[in-house]
Every structure is written in C-alpha cells, then in structure tokens.
Amino acid sequence: MNNADIRYLIVPGWQGSPAEHWQSHWQRRLAGSDRVEQGDWLAPRRDDWVAELQRSIAADPRPTLLIAHSLGCITVAHWAAQAPEALLRRVRGALLVAPADVERDNCPAALGNFAPIARRPLPFASLLVGSDSDPAASAARALELAADWGSEALILAGAGHINVASGHHRWEQGFEYLYRLQGQIARQGRLRA
Template sequence: MDHTIVIVPGIGNSGPDHWQSHWEAAHAGAIRMAPASWDAPGLRDWIAALDEAVAQADAPPVLICHSLGCLLFAHWRAASTRVVRGALLVAVPDPGGPRFPAAASAFAKLPGGDFGGVPVLAIASSDDEYDPSGRGLAWAGERGAMPLLLGPRGHLNAEAGLAEWPEGRALFTAFVAGLRG
C-alpha cells in the first residue's frame, strides 16, 4: 500500500485478534486514533482524537472505521475541515437498535447531510447483531457511501473469527485503487 491509513476502532478498541490490528501491523506508518477512553466514549474526545490522528498523517489518509468508529467518522466529518482520501466503514451500527451501547448515546444523534464528497465504502454483514434491520448500512448509503452487504459474518470483528480478514482486505484494496490522488 502506498497511502497513509488511520485506524478508527469502535468502543473497546480493536484487540490483537481484530482484523484492524492485523491490517495496522501490516501497514508501515499506520496511525491509530487514541481517545482518552475506549470503554466510556466521549463524543468530543473521540472527535478530537480522530482529528489529531488525521493531522499526524503526512498526506491525506484513508480512514478504516469499525462499528462506533463509523458513526464517529460522520460526526468528525461534520466538524472538521481536514482532508481525507476516503473512508472504509465496516459494520455500521444502528444507533436505534437493541444492542447499541448506552455508553455511546451521544454518538446516536447523527449529523445531517452527506460525507462532504469523501469517497466511502460501507461494508456490512447480513446478520450483524448491532444492525439487525440494516438501518446502519442504509444510513451510510443515504449519505453517499457505496453500500456492500456481505452474507452472514456476524459483527465483522474478532469474535466473528475473521483474523486478518482477507476478503475485507481485497475489498479495501480495490476501493483504494479507485481513489483519485
């Protein structure tokens, strides 16, 4: 890969067996955002942490977001003027869904508008317990993301047994190949 990536995990961070951690380890120069708390997410803190991570990049990066990190991208995009090349949103949760964490309630009030012209690929599983009705993926599509629904894969995280997730890596590589600049 010849581009900078910023890893944007969801609540709890992405542990060593999560595909985001595998991709980060395989990509020299990858930047992981670092909020004050992964388990008690504060919206302002997370926006600032993502903004700082993007600022650290030598060139406009591609963001790789998972779960709550996808909603963070929308909030950050509405608040920041920093430039990014694109964003991969994986397992966009439904903030109105039954499993959405109460600790992340501030993230549930999503900003209006689109993603500001940023190319976005949103990938979802057909049996994600955090988006059981497909509302998270639909929301991303309504804002300009290219939605891609995979078959049953769970929440597309470490518990789903994806490890390095070669399928996702191939989709990401194809997405980045289509980006300008």
C-alpha cells in the same frame, strides 16, 4: 495514488481493537499505518472521540485513508460533519466496516451520546461493508446509513459484527474491499485531473 504515499488511519470502535482483531492485523501489515488511540475505550464520549480523530488526522500531512469499525464509523461521520475544510481535503476515503447503529432500541447505554448519527454525505470516497447478521446494525440500517453518507455499500452474508467474536481475525477478504475503495479514489482523481 501510490500506497507509499498514503497514510492508513485505523479508527477502532467501542472497547478498541485487541491484538487479534483484523484492524490490529491490518495495522501491522499496512506500511504507513497509524491508529487513533482514544482516552477511554469503555465509556466513550462523542466529543472526545471526534476531537481525537481530528488530532490524529491533523498530526500527519500525508493523504489519509480511514479504516473504521463499528463506533469508529459513527465517529468518522460526526467528524466529517464539522471538520475544517483543510483536514477534510486530507482524507481521500474511508472504509466503514460494520457501523454501530447507536439509535437502535437495544444499543448499549455507553454509546447513547453518539446519537443522533450524523447523516450528511461524506465529502470523500467511502465504502461501507455491513452484514446481514450484525447485531449492531441490521442490513437495512447499514444500507440506509450508506445512502445518507453517499457510500458504496456491500452487505456480507452471515458475517456478524465483522470482529473477533464473529471469527474475523486477520480478515484477509477485507483487503479486497480496501483495494476496491482505492480504485474508486484513483478513478475520481483521474476524473478531476
């Protein structure tokens, strides 16, 4: 899979990803990238977010690689659980960074309508990157979600929520995980050939 043939679709989480967030940096840096633009970043509604993700995937016929953060990861899981087969086939993989556990006791009320989390295995390659110091999801919970989704999992030490507040602006290290996922996708493609 050549990078020129891939569409990178950025899927931000709650409150969006500001200009200094690594997702925004990656969007500027990765050729062929787009972003899901939600109608309401502050009071998210699951059905609206899932529908907008579906519209964004349907809008471009290229093979798509999803790059999701936080609530964006949960949106991807909900979408994949109910998406039409034709659009599921368009998605080659998903990098799922710091998924937000919307079922945790201290979850912000604005995110409650995203619970329960869709638990079906994702029908495409996926790599979940979590942290052992993420207030939005413990390392154990991130590993549980990865197992449910059939995702390869990596837990980073002391990385927080892997956002601007935890010092992840450009997050150059994250490209290593993106390339790892792309290698996994390429290997799966060769096995199917």
